[in-house]
Amino acid sequence: MNFNLTEEQQMLNDSLRRFVTNEYDFEKRGKVIAAGKGTDPATWAALAEMGLLAFSFPEEYDGLGGNAIDTMVVMENFGRGLVVEPYLATVVLAGSVIRDHGSDTQKSGILPAIANGKRLMAFAHSEPGARYNLSHVQTTAKQDGSNYLISGHKTAVLHGGQADQLIVSARTSGGTNDESGLSLFLVDTGAKGVQVDDFATHDGHRTAEIRFSNVTVSADNLIGTIDQAFPAIEKTVDLGIAALCAEAVGAMEAMNAATLEYIKTRKQFGVPIGKFQVLQHRMADMFIQTEQAKTMAILAASEADSNDRASRREAISMAKTLVGQAARYVGQEGVQLHGGMGVTDEMFAAHLFKRLTLINLLFGDADHHLAQVSDGLLAKTA
Incomplete structure (x- = not known):
């Protein structure tokens, strides 16, 4: 390729x-x-x-x-x-x-x-207790004549407080963890019965807790086919993961540049600390981790648009695993090489570390996706 x-x-x-x-x-x-x-x-x-x-x-x-x-x-x-x-x-x-x-x-x-x-929008899917299980949805959409009444609670909705309109996943049939029975609806954030609690995250972004209490939406607000939204939810999250992998690579490259500049100028014993061979080796390891992550981010992006679910999901999980591990390594090393300054808000490195940490957690951390890859390999050999 x-x-x-x-x-x-x-x-x-x-x-x-x-x-x-x-x-x-x-x-x-x-x-x-x-x-x-x-x-x-x-x-x-x-x-x-x-x-x-x-x-x-x-x-x-x-x-x-x-x-x-x-x-x-x-x-x-x-x-x-x-x-x-x-x-x-x-x-x-x-x-x-x-x-x-x-x-x-x-x-x-x-x-x-x-x-x-x-127009600003947000994807309201995650719920309390779901962890990283995409099919765990307790929010309901009950038919009421030609309309639907939506009730439930969505958590960690990225930029939900800034959105003019939400795309909300809701259960129209089936049990809490069933993949079938899920549907997607357009909901205006200003609609009656929508409560949005907006707050800042550690990395400077915004997220929201959103509650729905008998929110009325018309049948025209249904996106796609009733009860058949799970594949759409899954692919949307995969596209989000691919985008986050790319963002993490950019942040790691910035962390490498900021750290290299710091160790070139920070002096100890009368010389820049970048002269010490052990720190040069650590910088080299940070660079290698970033390059490996970049390769996996390219893989994720090349597969993210695919409709081959099994191949796409495998590639996305492999990328999220390695990128998450690399983000943790590069973030921690960058902060340590900055010394005590590395955790202060005055330093760009501290903000890079926070964002890398949050990226690892979004849509499944490295451990979760490693388990997904492992389960997939076991299924192939069974």
């Missing part, structure tokens, strides 16, 4: 690097987080103007017809700058659901609005 970027992707990569360096530096990021709004309107408008919000959508809906490799380029650069905008929630997760499973009316009404930066 050719892992080189196309000319267009390389131009995108170069533009994003300039944007993150010049328009979204550490100081700007700090101001966005301090504002507590979860997004900066000017930054989001700039991303829309650059076409980033439209990359993965079809051209007939104001998109650019891109794929998961294009998303990888975007997310890797966002990782380098620790961009906290709701790109993952709105474009990668919610946007992909509408793109792949929405009706023509839903696509024409939502995708151009996302692409133009006029």
Whole structure:
């Protein structure tokens, strides 16, 4: 497989690097987080103007017809700058659901609005007690004439407090852990019966606890086929994992650069500590871990759009395992080589470490996905 970027992707990569360096530096990021709004309107408008919000959508809906490799380029650069905008929630997760499973009316009404930066969305699926079990859904959608009444509790909804509209998974039949019987619905965050509790996470992003109490939605708000949403949920999460793997690689590269710069300037016994061979070896190990993670992020992106469930899930879990392990190693080493300064908010390395830690936990940590790979291999040999 050719892992080189196309000319267009390389131009995108170069533009994003300039944007993150010049328009979204550490100081700007700090101001966005301090504002507590979860997004900066000017930054989001700039991303829309650059076409980033439209990359993965079809051209007939104001998109650019891109794929998961294009998303990888975007997310890797966002990782380098620790961009906290709701790109993952709105474009990668919610946007992909509408793109792949929405009706023509839903696509024409939502995708151009996302692409133009006029609508923020969130994917509300995880629930208390579910851990990483994607089929664990207790939120219900009961038919009420031509409408549905949604009741339940969603947890850790990425940028749920900033969303204008939610994509909510709900059980329309079956038991709590059944893969069948799940459906997806569009729900306005301002609808009667929706309670959103927005809060900041340790890495500067925003998440929300969202409760639904007999929220009325019409049958037109159903996405896809009733009771058959599990494959859509699974693929959406896989696309999210692939994007997170790319973001982690960008953050690891930034951690390597920040750490190398620090050990070149920090002196001990009259010489830069980077002169000490043991620290050079540790930096080399950080670099190797990052390069291995990058290879797996490419694998994840190359498989994320596939409809071959078994192959896609295996590749995604392998990538999340190795990237998660590498993120932990690079993050911890970077902090240690910075010494006591490495955990202070004044240092970029501390923020990189926090984000790498959260990425490892999102959508299943390294241990969870290692178990998934192991179970898959055992099933093949049984």
